[in-house]
Amino acid sequence: MWRNLETSTNSKRTTTPRLCWGSKMLERWRSLSPVPEIGARNVLIADSAHPLDFRIGRDCRGRFVFMLDTDKPVDKRPVLPSVKGMLIELENLANDRTRLVVVLQDDADLQNFSLMCTGLMLATNAISASRSPEGLLKTLEELHRWHEMLKRRRDNRLTxxxxxxxxxxxxxxxxxxxxxxxxxxxxxxxxxxxxxxxxxxxxxxxxxxxxxxxxxxxxxxxxxxxxxxxxxxxxxxxxxxxxxxxxxxxxxxxxxxxxxxxxxxxxxxxxxxxxxxxxxxxxxxxxxxxxxxxxxxxxxxxxxxxxxxxxxxxxxxxxxxxxxxxxxxxxxxxxxxxxxxxxxxxxxxxxx
Structure with missing residues (x-):
């Protein structure tokens, strides 16, 4: 169950996003309150100018959530990465739609989590809504890349x-x-x-x-x-x-x-x-x-x-x-x- 606090996704424009996510998105994320209903999420559209249906939210446990709704890919099976500190899953929706859900498990990592989500939106800002399955696969590809980057980064210094x-x-x-x-x-x-x-x-x-x-x-x-x-x-x-x-x-x-x-x-x-x-x-x-x-x-x-x-x-x-x-x-x-x-x-x- 979603509590959508903004306009319908039908109002999305397929123009280039305004690149106003990041710190503003982080502020809006923090403004959301957890919802009391089990399984519910308090949700906002991440940016109505982005061509894909990205959303930010908080679940009933107060965890920060990043989501993307798309049509299901037909020719390629999505492969979910395993990223430390995050829960990543796909939820089946009606009408051959699917939802990618990325849940942050430790609020202390919110700053980097927000930067990662901004990076995911930036990497897909040229993919139109009509190509949303491609957007899902690109988002997963970027998640894999962030996983590898964060894994290498821990306790390492640059050579x-x-x-x-x-x-x-x-x-x-x-x-x-x-x-x-x-x-x-x-x-x-x-x-x-x-x-x-x-x-x-x-x-x-x-x-x-x-x-x-x-x-x-x-x-x-x-x-x-x-x-x-x-x-x-x-x-x-x-x-x-x-x-x-x-x-x-x-x-x-x-x-x-x-x-x-x-x-x-x-x-x-x-x-x-x-x-x-x-x-x-x-x-x-x-x-x-x-x-x-x-x-x-x-x-x-x-x-x-x-x-x-x-x-x-x-x-x-x-x-x-x-x-x-x-x-x-x-x-x-x-x-x-x-x-x-x-x-x-x-x-x-x-x-x-």
Missing amino acids: RSERIGLVGELLFLRDELLPRMEILPALLAWTGHEGHEQDFVISSAIFEVKTQVVTADRMISISSEDQLDPVQGRILLCNQGISPVPSGTSNACTLNSIVKELVGLAKATGGAASDLLAIGLLEAGYEPHEEYDDEIWMLVDRAVYEIRGDFPRIERAELRHGVEQVRYRIRVSDCQPYGVDLHSTLEKLIYG
């Missing part, structure tokens, strides 16, 4: 290479995107934390950001045969060199300090920016730790190369059957003929 990579992505976001676009679209362009092959998608171009400590023999490490394969679209490789510097050096940053700077910018903007940044950092495995302040970095150089023609790379189509998960390195000196001007490239992509 040095992971810290350098994250610093590099945040430097690119701060230095190159934020001067040219508002923080919300800039954060939406940042995809590296989601496990994608590339780090940013800007208009029609894919940016792979590779950051390394400056050495005499500069090499770029490529993590798969797909990372520089132009079959995905136009790919631009941004190579950044950073160098460790003493404390107090101007224009230097630590991982914690650049995160703090971006968090401040997101909070000043308001809306969904803070939530999107928090989701990105969570998915990247970041939590503030004092030892992250021990590494102080300064950007030394930044160059961009376009993956075209005979650019040194491996593509999937070139591999013999059975060869996969290829890792290799490229000499930066051999990339020079494919250099492009970053400023004009970004200006054209962003402003047309």
Whole structure:
């Protein structure tokens, strides 16, 4: 039994959501009271602008609940993940409909639970109501991904290479995107934390950001045969060199300090920016730790190369059957003929 406190799902629009979930959704969630009836839920539509029927609620035990009603998938059987601290189940509804129910078992995890639910809605915001079974499968896929991410995250620190990579992505976001676009679209362009092959998608171009400590023999490490394969679209490789510097050096940053700077910018903007940044950092495995302040970095150089023609790379189509998960390195000196001007490239992509 539901106690629906908002309008019917028939009033939903299939336009792009306003991305106003997150903190506002959390406030509305907390405003709900448990219902006395056994099996009942006090329910609100999560966002009437989202094309899918997501709802938030509290059950008779006061637990926070996240739900999605869809048509039943026909061709693929849904596989439910097992996520620690959450109860996940499917309920059968009338008219070949089904309901995904995710119940938070410990209120202390509500902040991250809310961020996860915001991430699920963000991942499905382009799926129309007429394709709701696809939306259910995508939501379950994202739940599986969050399960793996949270499992890896417990009591772990980022490795040095992971810290350098994250610093590099945040430097690119701060230095190159934020001067040219508002923080919300800039954060939406940042995809590296989601496990994608590339780090940013800007208009029609894919940016792979590779950051390394400056050495005499500069090499770029490529993590798969797909990372520089132009079959995905136009790919631009941004190579950044950073160098460790003493404390107090101007224009230097630590991982914690650049995160703090971006968090401040997101909070000043308001809306969904803070939530999107928090989701990105969570998915990247970041939590503030004092030892992250021990590494102080300064950007030394930044160059961009376009993956075209005979650019040194491996593509999937070139591999013999059975060869996969290829890792290799490229000499930066051999990339020079494919250099492009970053400023004009970004200006054209962003402003047309």
